[in-house]
Amino acid sequence: MEENGLDERKTKILNAIIKNYLETGEPVGSRTISKYTDLNLSSATIRNEMSDLEELGYILQPHTSAGRIPSDKGYRFYVDHLMQEKDKEVADMKEFVIEHTEKMDQVLQQVAKLLAVNTNYATMITSPQTHHNKVKFLQLSNVDNENILVVVVLEGNLVKNKIIPIEAPIDNEQMLKLNMLLNTNLTGLSIEQINLGTIALLKEKAGIHSKLIGNVLDAVAEAIGEDEDLEIYTSGATNILKYPELSSSGNASELLNAFEEKNQLVSLVTENLAEDTENTGIQVYIGNETPIQTMKDCSVVTATYELGEGVKGTIGIIGPKRMDYENVMSNLKNLKAQLDGILDRTKK
Amino acid sequence: MEENGLDERKTKILNAIIKNYLETGEPVGSRTISKYTDLNLSSATIRNEMSDLEELGYILQPHTSAGRIPSDKGYRFYVDHLMQEKDKEVADMKEFVIEHTEKMDQVLQQVAKLLAVNTNYATMITSPQTHHNKVKFLQLSNVDNENILVVVVLEGNLVKNKIIPIEAPIDNEQMLKLNMLLNTNLTGLSIEQINLGTIALLKEKAGIHSKLIGNVLDAVAEAIGEDEDLEIYTSGATNILKYPELSSSGNASELLNAFEEKNQLVSLVTENLAEDTENTGIQVYIGNETPIQTMKDCSVVTATYELGEGVKGTIGIIGPKRMDYENVMSNLKNLKAQLDGILDRTKK
DNA sequence: ATTAGCACTCCAATCTGGTGAGTGCTAACA
């Protein structure tokens, strides 16, 4: 740790400054530190040290003759080395969420809200992205003379359906055969596995209905693909207004907008999934580190949750740079652990 | 019109005051009116008239020695008698929306956005509410040994599905019979028409599967009911911040929250559908007239759109009391007319 | 009935001086 230019005393002082600033949100002066810490030093000494810390880039002065506030680099150091997460209990979340909700989207919305209420920051959560869905069951039915219904059940009992037009009616016997054909050949296959060979084989066997088979396969692909489109649920966006450094700087509106037009948030997700943070699965972006330029005055903490077999989603918390990192990260970690249990139990 | 205590001259002056205030947002003084209008009167005369208008409750002074601003009553008079709607063209909307979207929810979201961009106010739009859905087709299928799939197609090719657990496997022949039974008895019925008699009949005919039939019917009811749950799409909520009288008064956060937690907006919908405004189908709430207390400093304009046979939805625009009513109302009227055409053409 | 004129009110913007928190520097100290 020495190579940062920080001896133990400086580290302690830096820690004290950041802790204090996180609590108060005000620039912190030398006298405060001199009393606040247990290292018995006069304010003058602290001033000297602070001067060093400033030169090293860990803290900065908003203006002459004001106290110091942490710089991005300071926050980063804090997050990486100084802070220690609380191990807060959030056991009640599970019950709460399950009690109040039924469907996946509602659960996610609830989770976002709960997290927002708990942390007092803005939150987002994405629907889990399933890239390797397999066909479990498939069914064609006559709806009326011009349309047939295609129902696809995917692994995990996710049901999709499409109505497609037909040129000529198909009698029940034919339909039964087509259903058999499709099920025997497609069951257990993922979308990537349905290749040209399979398609050709199917078409051949279908005889005069080969064109129809083509349409059905298109519908299947579309139905599966539908799931790819990422839903993003947000909550607590207005919490942003609680932090003057964000709300008064004029770009509060831009920030809120990003939450309304959720598409801006997508880059958070992709970034998060790409980085795949070695150990904890939690990623912290401070200020300019964030992939979303709009949020350069914020800190963003993201986590990946996983429901097994590469089915992943992203949770994010967006707040001011003087975020309560300890609380946020323990919250996220906890949530991450609980999430698959919760989602597994809900109907999809 | 005379019984309002307003002669022609007072009406003209009131009109001028409101028009001016809508443009500038500043209290308007007598001198301004004296120049602005074509009735050649000195500021002193205007002052006398304004004094009368204030006594009648149409305008008010924010403080002594400031100009006048319209009161709620003033706005109301303006909306009811004075203003004349522009007949602006919004023909491009149709193409734009169709080009960029496929599914119903996306269309609605787009419409909300377009309206928000056009008007610079916050907007909301609900999914169409279908109260008289009829069953068009129904299908049970074996998915695996523990579950069967129930698919319901409703009038208008709206497809719903449920997976329900079963106690013992059902062979294909049985299944075929059940399907026949259900379809012959339920096709063409709305949920209200499926009464105890029908249910009893079905159960009797189903024999050993009567319990299953009960579950299926529950699933059908649930599937249809699902459609009732109202989706509300909003856009441009951050436009609120553009109007100081809304954003600075401290309750901007509350307002924005109402848009985030869409459930508050529901009362707008019910109110709107209940009132069923005689002629235009457009409803204007000024200030305290609004059903949502949070919006007592706003004006809210709602419209009902209809897709035939009692399938209705609500569009709403929320802005400051000094809203550009003319523009808003012509926009809404236009949109209302176009909406069914747009939605009809989209896949559901 | 309309208007000019005038005194009055009140907001908003600008300036003023005082206060306090905080710094940097220097010199004394252990």
Next chain:
DNA sequence: TGTTAGCACTCACCAGATTGGAGTGCTAAT
């Protein structure tokens, strides 16, 4: 040599005081 006390200095912030301008209400003249 590291630490500390002391002091001058800076700057944001607050509370009054001052001013200018926009606007009103009233009265007297047209």
